[in-house]
Amino acid sequence: MADLSVSFTGIELKNPVMLASGVWDLPYTELIDFEKLGGIVYKSISLSSREGNPPPRLTEIPCGVINSIGLANKGIENFNKEILPQLKDLGTEVFVSIFGESIEEFAELTSRITDVSGIEVNISCPNVKEGGLLFGADPDIAYNVTKAVCSNTDLPVIVKLTPEAVDIVKVALSVKEAGASAITASNTFQGLVIDIETHKPIFRRITGGVSGPAIRPLSLYKAYQITRAVDIPVIGSGGITDWMDALEYFFVGVSAIEVGSAIFNNPLAPIEIIDNINRYMDENEYKNILEMKGEVNEERC
């Protein structure tokens, strides 16, 4: 039996497969055996409750989805009182994603988070007016947000980047500099869908965030760029639907992965990925996940 556990910068997971932020909520505990998961990132929480964007909020695209949820959530107080206790009972590592419209909000929010395995800082949502990918696209703001979060907590801080940054490696270096324990690469891409009945963008905010298998080669490239340039652990996210997708991420050197939209197509995807990575490692005599890391060669031509 291969050892699937991973441990990096204060984060210890029984296996490297986590549920990504925003695609799941408590009802999934009925469907998936959460105890089997390496970790879960709860959907992005803000200081006060946000109602989110007007519907429609999601539609299908070829091999994926595009969403404009707008970070609907009931705020940190509700999270701490109602949600967190339930998450803690699930037998897996709990991470909470946080979102603020200003650096001060991020700082304040951070100070109200305790009793989780880590914080994922969402500076990469494409579906909000303030904060979101505006923060994550700019290395200086990204630095300041990360710094603010890190100075308000002793928990591991993971920063989730946007693939829409002008130079994602620069942003990665900034957040590392600011004290991030790890980087999640990456959030959704910005896309547009026109409703051919109304001739207008399907979303009220025009664009949405694209996710699912469609973006995998694009996201994988972002993860690859970061693992090569920045020496803190990277968590891969973007288009992972099966164990082979997961392996592509491990071979470029990520330390863990997050499964997002895939659960819409197959709620059992995260569990199947874990089982199959296990099988693959046994078959190929890998003793632990680290051995699979970073086998990608230098540029060859």
Place this chain on the structure above:
Amino acid sequence: MADLSVSFTGIELKNPVMLASGVWDLPYTELIDFEKLGGIVYKSISLSSREGNPPPRLTEIPCGVINSIGLANKGIENFNKEILPQLKDLGTEVFVSIFGESIEEFAELTSRITDVSGIEVNISCPNVKEGGLLFGADPDIAYNVTKAVCSNTDLPVIVKLTPEAVDIVKVALSVKEAGASAITASNTFQGLVIDIETHKPIFRRITGGVSGPAIRPLSLYKAYQITRAVDIPVIGSGGITDWMDALEYFFVGVSAIEVGSAIFNNPLAPIEIIDNINRYMDENEYKNILEMKGEVNEERC
């Protein structure tokens, strides 16, 4: 019967559906009735012959393909002597895509092109060492290339941009300033695929260019940004496989479209798109393509 013809800045097409550069060559004349097409953009030609990248050069991704062809072509002399005469017999508007590794090469190449309906300037190929998207990502270089091309020809000059530009609108404004007649938005996205058998990138040059339905919402957004900010005609390219995809592009205001990878999945796609746009326009009492242009509203929230 709707009038599908479009005409803009010196370009006149019997309908707005063109074949994109690089995905087709003369053997397709056996399969498709070229006379029905609005236009064809021949694959990018360089000054001298290029053998292209070592194989593999293409593989499948979810709802699309990724390629690393590397602009294999036999050079401008061969084109003028062997290819162009055959293209001219096809009964459709012939555009030729050009590619250079330096501004001088673009200039020289341009001066050797005559007797076509227009030139498409490829400053957006992700699969070459020099030129390619390095040129198209930088507004200043893009300006200089366009200027060099425009000063060496009286033909309409279309500049094909890369979606990987830091700010595609800036590049669009630059090439307009430099004299471009139209903009093609846009070429492939950069992506990475790892071969899970070798644990290495499938391509020798590591990344490839991603195309097909997978990128449609991303490409459409690029086209949208440009049609709103720049007042020269835009030709939409990226993920168009059927008439509904084509309509999305027309509704954001493009003047024509290019069909690329779709022909791998269905060689008749361009013809079916033309027939169905025709039907759609009749059913919805559009008299010409212009009427469908730019129905997209301002940001609404």
Place this chain on the structure above:
Amino acid sequence: MTTFRILPVIENRRLGPYTLLRIKDVGIHKYAGCGQFVMVGLSFLRDPFLLRPLSFLSVDNDSFSLLIKIKGRGTEMLSMVKPGEYLKVLGPLGRTILPGEKGILIAGGIGIAPLFYQSQWMRGGVLLYGAKDKRELVLVKEMEDRGLVVKTITEEKGGTVCDLVMENIALLKGQRVFICGPVAMIKSLREIIRDYTRETFVYLERRMGCGIGGCKSCAIKTGYGYKFVCQDGPVFPLEEVEIG
């Protein structure tokens, strides 16, 4: 008990302009409540990426049926599934509702599907049922056999469901009414029946990602802020929700 499973199709037949799929699922009758639905997709495929929400049409000991109207690519492909092939099935989903003993059902087009299932839980009542043409009026005899009084109308001749409801408005007085149909129909009906019924409930549709309350995509504005069609619905008190 919501599960995700790969289940075999055992029947595919036409019913009017629709496709009726029967799916093998032993014991489903113990779980599938009135008002609920499933999310269904073709196995092996990641395009279409999303599962499609479909109401239970009927449920028995070892199978359940769905009635599918082709709308786009997803429903078209589902309609072509052959017996022996497998579907991904997530469900049952949504809140169960109290069907009531009798009551009035108002169906427009494919809206008949969940109401037919609801009638399986009732003991009669009235069905006001409108469709484009006669071919689209399905399951009328079966509803009558269940003891419902069925009144139909077609756009071809007669008019819309709204016309039918107006003609029969007296029947609605003080009743519990359930509506399922297109948005435009619901909007018009709202005005027509407002002052008559005791309570009115409406089956709603929204584009769904997860179907189970995870993704917050099926939001609907209500008097109490956004609710979620997959989790809080799909049946809502008409007065509580903003339609369209």
Place this chain on the structure above:
Amino acid sequence: MTTFRILPVIENRRLGPYTLLRIKDVGIHKYAGCGQFVMVGLSFLRDPFLLRPLSFLSVDNDSFSLLIKIKGRGTEMLSMVKPGEYLKVLGPLGRTILPGEKGILIAGGIGIAPLFYQSQWMRGGVLLYGAKDKRELVLVKEMEDRGLVVKTITEEKGGTVCDLVMENIALLKGQRVFICGPVAMIKSLREIIRDYTRETFVYLERRMGCGIGGCKSCAIKTGYGYKFVCQDGPVFPLEEVEIG
């Protein structure tokens, strides 16, 4: 005459570990030449996005057959197509070759498919045929019925095709030889047979985009620069190409 059409599958059966698909296509025998192939995909789907290259296995007046080994998702899904369902078919593709009257065929595994078709054009000769196990040795009787001398070997017991060729090396002397099989087999064979045969041809595979010479993706290095497997092949003189 290369065409793109939607054609119905009329038979799907197992043949050893493979799937044999028969596709209706009246008149195809007039077009499908020796050495050629088709690109095939499921209709309706854009994922898998690319059509898959498959050799003609056999061709008659009103249908042709393909033999499919499951490799990944594409071939898996093609193997599940049922009679009555439709496939996208682009072809015939590739250059026709001169099969020769007799000659030697060397097949490894699924490499039997195009060689079986080639034998339809020949009048006997020798087939040296290796596979993993007995189950993988298919169509042997049919080849014998066509007048070929068939010698087989399995890895289970005996060894590889290369062993078989070495045992029978004398047969190759001065002959035209056609090879189809995995890259590793071709590489080893090249060394073994170099000094014996008159001419050696090899059926090659490459990932293909268009299959018809449009996209330049199926490049293969030859003594004359890059050639394209779909257009200049798939059969090449062994000495001309760089393998693997």
